[in-house]
Amino acid sequence: DQQVKQNSPSLSVQEGRISILNCDYTNSMFDYFLWYKKYPAEGPTFLISISSIKDKNEDGRFTVFLNKSAKHLSLHIVPSQPGDSAVYFCAASALNQGAQKLVFGQGTRLTINP
Amino acid sequence: DAGVIQSPRHEVTEMGQEVTLRCKPISGHDYLFWYRQTMMRGLELLIYFNNNVPIDDSGMPEDRFSAKMPNASFSTLKIQPSEPRDSAVYFCASSLAGGQGTYTFGSGTRLTVV
Numbered sequence: 001d002q003q004v005k006q007n008s009p010s011l012s013v014q015e016g017r018i019s020i021l022n023c024d025y026t027n028s029m030f031d032y033f034l035w036y037k038k039y040p041a042e043g044p045t046f047l048i049s050i051s052s053i054k055d056k057n058e059d060g061r062f063t064v065f066l067n068k069s070a071k072h073l074s075l076h077i078v079p080s081q082p083g084d085s086a087v088y089f090c091a092a093s094a095l096n097q098g099a100q101k102l103v104f105g106q107g108t109r110l111t112i113n114p
Numbered sequence: 115d116a117g118v119i120q121s122p123r124h125e126v127t128e129m130g131q132e133v134t135l136r137c138k139p140i141s142g143h144d145y146l147f148w149y150r151q152t153m154m155r156g157l158e159l160l161i162y163f164n165n166n167v168p169i170d171d172s173g174m175p176e177d178r179f180s181a182k183m184p185n186a187s188f189s190t191l192k193i194q195p196s197e198p199r200d201s202a203v204y205f206c207a208s209s210l211a212g213g214q215g216t217y218t219f220g221s222g223t224r225l226t227v228v
Binding site: 002006032034041042043044045046049089091093095100101102103104105106107 | 118145147149153154155156157158159162164169170205207209211214215216217218219220221222
């Protein structure tokens with residue numbers, strides 16, 4: 001069973017516009033959420049995170065929104081740049097319960113068109 | 115620090131052969147994780163260690179898979195015998211306790227079993 005789901009395998013956005021990547025989760029014990037970015041032939045790298053006590057976290061062009069009642073989070077990238085083209089993974093953990101492991105989604109391939 | 119180092123980068127082997135993947139985590143990191151990336155399931159956690167002790171191996175697909183961490187600077191993931199369905203990219207990651215789920219991933223080993 002997939003506890004973290006990214007239902008869009010791919011997304012194409014025009015340079016300068018907003019990119020919105022979505023993620024749903026099923027486990028109500030999850031209390032910490034992260035986004036990782038992955039370029040080809042490299043490992044994923046940490047991008048941004050959010051605790052369940054917040055509903056928004058912003059870091060430069062990247063903002064993560066959390067809707068706990070809907071068990072949904074999203075990553076907004078504004079404005080989108082060609083270097084943002086990558087695979088984005090959503091991840092979740094029950095950090096406050098002492099769990100160190102992350103459960104990842106399937107990933108969404110984002111392509112930014114010039 | 116050179117980051118998390120995985121070897122080999124690519125491995126092609128025949129069905130039935132033994133395969134050993136290697137990982138050197140970042141010095142001082144308490145946790146080590148083995149993940150497998152496939153198109154269908156994204157990043158799946160196979161096993162993780164804390165201070166060289168296996169904590170959760172519930173993601174290991176079957177008895178053909180085994181992992182060890184003989185010391186703080188080295189871990190192996192072994193598949194014996196290998197099967198074509200094991201073909202995937204295998205990632206090793208390490209993190210600090212209290213690191214809020216921010217892992218450092220290696221570049222991965224692309225395994226092809228023919």
